[in-house]
Amino acid sequence: MELEGIMEIKVIKKNPIGKKPDGSTLGFGNIFTDHMFNLDYNPEKGWHNARIEPFQKFEFSPATMVLHYGQAIFEGLKAYKNDKKDILLFRVKDNFKRLNNSAKGLCIPELDSDFLIKALHKLLKLEKDWVPEAPGTSLYIRPAIIATDPSIDLRPSETYRYFVILSPVGAYYEGFKPVNIWVSKDYTRAIPGGVGEFKTAGNYAASLFAATEAAENGYNQVLWLDAVEKKYIEEVGSMNIFFVIGDEIVTPKLTGSILPGITRSSVIDLSNNWGFKISERRISIDEILEAHDSGDLKEVFGSGTGVGISPVGKIGLDDTELTINGNKPGELAVKFDEELTGIKLGNREDKFNWVTPVL
Structure with missing residues (x-):
């Protein structure tokens, strides 16, 4: 230094x-x-x-x-x-x-x-x-x-x-349209004790093959599962992921194999400030399937610097495809997107002192 x-x-x-x-x-x-x-x-x-x-x-x-x-x-x-x-x-x-x-x-x-x-x-x-x-x-x-x-x-x-x-x-994805993500059960992005929590080139190289297969099947990105049990959700190739289940917002907790996203942190801070129920915990793909079948899965969205807030419209797993919120942006995704965009442009109150002017 x-x-x-x-x-x-x-x-x-x-x-x-x-x-x-x-x-x-x-x-x-x-x-x-x-x-x-x-x-x-x-x-x-x-x-x-x-x-x-x-x-x-x-x-x-x-x-x-x-x-x-x-x-x-x-x-x-x-x-x-x-x-x-x-x-x-x-x-x-x-x-x-x-x-x-x-x-x-x-x-x-x-x-x-x-x-x-x-x-x-x-x-x-x-x-x-x-x-x-x-x-x-x-x-x-x-x-x-x-x-x-x-x-x-x-x-x-x-x-x-x-x-x-x-x-x-311009926008990473076209407009504020929902993206489709594909669950990878055969490939692994990162493991605990490795370099998954660091923003290093090799992590992205490791994601390319599965991402190519996802694209061939009509999906925008890969939803990665944990490397050990292949059942706990980690993150998407270009963003962290959030699920709205009932009245709870859930995002996978940081385990050393997930990139600690800046926008992810912002969504958590805003949720707490607004009094929303938000949890950072292990969440399995089976829980998502069950929540979808019961009607409790209200919406899914991703967060990242490149994508901002990105609503998810469909999740593909094997021969199953889940449609989220009628393949339309959810209420909370819109709320977070509007708030963060407003803060970034100086049009909304910056309660957390996140914005720095270039003088």
């Missing part, structure tokens, strides 16, 4: 700058802004050489450790522009706290989160015109750290690159 010599951030501006995309036609994660932030680490200097420079390719040896042993972590957060042209960040401190937790879990040197936030503000002020204004759009922020030793010796790297890239994005 040593920061000697890097408190000054060098800025190298791109000339000419790129053309900004039409906010009404944005997809997700395919367009990038003019500039990026870079920071290097080695044992002698610690984290050093902080700079904002034009978005560009990296040049590494084919033996670079991240390519062979997957020592890579990342975060995902968003900047929003409201009607007043203010640029706002949502729970940015929590994202960098989670980044450091992932770093610790993968033997990567931790960073000073206050400095990272300062650097992010500087980058966002330079790229302020890239923050889209159309409804439902935002500027997606991807901080990441990769191991850079040119070696195939199996050990933690001694050198690293931290970088931040920015991407103007």
Whole structure:
């Protein structure tokens, strides 16, 4: 976490700058802004050489450790522009706290989160015109750290690159339409004692095969079960999951194999503030089947930075397909979505001090 010599951030501006995309036609994660932030680490200097420079390719040896042993972590957060042209960040401190937790879990040197936030503000002020204004759009922020030793010796790297890239994005899914999720009984994403609670590249690589099968069967995402008994629900590929059973909101408790989502935490905090009955506990797929058959399963929704609040319309399991709330967004999903969107844009009271303006 040593920061000697890097408190000054060098800025190298791109000339000419790129053309900004039409906010009404944005997809997700395919367009990038003019500039990026870079920071290097080695044992002698610690984290050093902080700079904002034009978005560009990296040049590494084919033996670079991240390519062979997957020592890579990342975060995902968003900047929003409201009607007043203010640029706002949502729970940015929590994202960098989670980044450091992932770093610790993968033997990567931790960073000073206050400095990272300062650097992010500087980058966002330079790229302020890239923050889209159309409804439902935002500027997606991807901080990441990769191991850079040119070696195939199996050990933690001694050198690293931290970088931040920015991407103007639309909705992860089209509109606020319910998505369909497929229960994976044959494949496992993560196990207790592993790296499931860290936001590391390998977790997402482990999800791709099952996600491809889900798509082939007409589903948007995979609903993962626990790796030991294959019956307790954990999370969905791009989001945490919530079930409304009777008068109770239920989400799987964090067991070390589930990513501790920032939006998940926000839904829990709002539920408690509103006086809703909410539980973090183990919940089996059999309980969901029984609740659906009895009529107690009122709605299902996911939460995540990319998806926001995402209602679930159908759950597929073997030859069974459950239709949730008539395949329409549920009342609570709409309520959470409207509240969180309002807070992120500065249009609703921020009781928890989640929002930080980019000044």
